Amino acid sequence: MMWKIPEGGHSPLVFIKIPMFLCCGHLDFKHLTSTMDLMPLQASQPFDPSKYRYTGPNVQPRQLPNTRSQAPITTGTSVIGLQFDGGVMIAADKLGSYGSLARYQNIGRLMRVNDHVILGCTGDYADFQFLRDIIDQKMIDEECLDDGIVTRAPALHCWLTRVLYNRRSRFDPLWTTFVVGGLDDDGKPFLGFVDKLGTAYTAPQIVSGMGGHLATPLLREKMEGQPPLSEEAARELLIRCMTVCYYRDCRAFSKFQIATLKAGSIKIEDDLEVKGDWEVAHFSKEHA
Amino acid sequence: MHFVVAGVSCVYGELAYDLSASQFSPDGRVFQVEYAQKAVENSGTVIGLRGKDGVVFAVEKIITSKLFEQSTNKRIFTVDRHVGLAVAGLIADARALAETARTEASNYRADYSAPIPVRHLADRLGMYLHAYTLYSFVRPFGCSVMMAAYGEDGPELFMADPSGVHFGYYGCSIGKARQSAKTEIEKLKTSELTCAELIKEAAKIIYVIHDEVKDKEFELELSWVGEHTGGRHQLVPKDVHEAAERYAKAALEEDSDSDEAM
Numbered sequence: 001m002m003w004k005i006p007e008g009g010h011s012p013l014v015f016i017k018i019p020m021f022l023c024c025g026h027l028d029f030k031h032l033t034s035t036m037d038l039m040p041l042q043a044s045q046p047f048d049p050s051k052y053r054y055t056g057p058n059v060q061p062r063q064l065p066n067t068r069s070q071a072p073i074t075t076g077t078s079v080i081g082l083q084f085d086g087g088v089m090i091a092a093d094k095l096g097s098y099g100s101l102a103r104y105q106n107i108g109r110l111m112r113v114n115d116h117v118i119l120g121c122t123g124d125y126a127d128f129q130f131l132r133d134i135i136d137q138k139m140i141d142e143e144c145l146d147d148g149i150v151t152r153a154p155a156l157h158c159w160l161t162r163v164l165y166n167r168r169s170r171f172d173p174l175w176t177t178f179v180v181g182g183l184d185d186d187g188k189p190f191l192g193f194v195d196k197l198g199t200a201y202t203a204p205q206i207v208s209g210m211g212g213h214l215a216t217p218l219l220r221e222k223m224e225g226q227p228p229l230s231e232e233a234a235r236e237l238l239i240r241c242m243t244v245c246y247y248r249d250c251r252a253f254s255k256f257q258i259a260t261l262k263a264g265s266i267k268i269e270d271d272l273e274v275k276g277d278w279e280v281a282h283f284s285k286e287h288a
Numbered sequence: 289m290h291f292v293v294a295g296v297s298c299v300y301g302e303l304a305y306d307l308s309a310s311q312f313s314p315d316g317r318v319f320q321v322e323y324a325q326k327a328v329e330n331s332g333t334v335i336g337l338r339g340k341d342g343v344v345f346a347v348e349k350i351i352t353s354k355l356f357e358q359s360t361n362k363r364i365f366t367v368d369r370h371v372g373l374a375v376a377g378l379i380a381d382a383r384a385l386a387e388t389a390r391t392e393a394s395n396y397r398a399d400y401s402a403p404i405p406v407r408h409l410a411d412r413l414g415m416y417l418h419a420y421t422l423y424s425f426v427r428p429f430g431c432s433v434m435m436a437a438y439g440e441d442g443p444e445l446f447m448a449d450p451s452g453v454h455f456g457y458y459g460c461s462i463g464k465a466r467q468s469a470k471t472e473i474e475k476l477k478t479s480e481l482t483c484a485e486l487i488k489e490a491a492k493i494i495y496v497i498h499d500e501v502k503d504k505e506f507e508l509e510l511s512w513v514g515e516h517t518g519g520r521h522q523l524v525p526k527d528v529h530e531a532a533e534r535y536a537k538a539a540l541e542e543d544s545d546s547d548e549a550m
Binding site for chain 2 (some may be wrong): 135137140141143144146
């Protein structure tokens, strides 16, 4: 039995391939014949040359590549990351949107991978949960080996790139964008981006999702050509960016988390909230 | 009497039934399993002590060559984060078993989103060991494993041997000096001692039962899991290890002094 499930969205047309003897009244060997039908069934009929034509290769159409690109269902919006003097900081709000519905308002999109890596995820939340469990198990396996080798941010970033790129190459992507932060092998801050296509790069400031358009200019303005930010300045800048994203991104939410990684410590603050200033609403005709 | 049967030489009598695990002997023994247990008996001793707030492992790792790096060929493994696995017998078999245990723990976590309870793991490993005693085309594992964890049900210690039989223990010993170790363990009231106390006692027992004549060099491996480690299994910190070894050596001195005095 073979079910063919087409690309998502429309109602599925299901093709069921049933063994021939179940559906025909008589035994039909057409599918068993070779390319040239040398002995047509109606042998007693007058000779018809057209029946001896080459009918084409008798192969099943390949199932690959699997055209199963999806649409994301429960999604998270921007993740904002920046480097500061001695570490990295990543922020993400706590909303899981169900399309335009702000459905899950207390979900964490930041993850502590191990003592050396933090990451945040934009996009489909189920895909994030799937990879999160796999990454957790990887870390358990590593702890069991206890051989002094730990996964640092560049290594995890590379691994995620391979996973996401290979999935996209099979037309079955994990609809997620990751921001990976930590210190590299030399102890310098590292921040990496991987998206659902497997596009990967590193930069001093990384923003995924809508915030990529909103927050990136703000971060670059404050950071480019300047000495590294202090931790307090970085935190202030991050909160400012989260505020701007909350004002301007339609799928954003006021409650958010910040994860800070420095040499030897990881802190995830969980109860932050954007204090929006809606005074400007008075200027709008609709809000008197 | 010697017979040559189908190109294989075997001594007539009970040992004619020892070539495959799928054969019973006339007196109801499976010799292959017993031989596997002999392999365990040839290895360095391992003891496990279940105390009030945790479980402690001590391994007498006999060093066969001065060229080995220190702490190489560890005989204590960690399965998932919370289960300790100490082994006696063929170390290669033991490593394969540790990998199986890790896979079991990983599958349990994937299915139930929770760390595997150690009694469940002991069950699974017992069954796995037993499976290798049923067929003639595989040989039984030549190792016994001890498993320990500290969780909601308090500290737990289990031991599975090559036959697949597994029990829960308050104190357990396997390996060459297990009888003398057992005697020493019975002198202690393990359920009343904390891990900090037990680790020293365990080190002492290993030093006491170690045979200086037959095996000169040995390395002491110590690990614990308990309330003070937050339920995580780990090799003991360096300072604890050194303190335990000092205690053990001092106790040995005392014993030998009292022996001389007599």
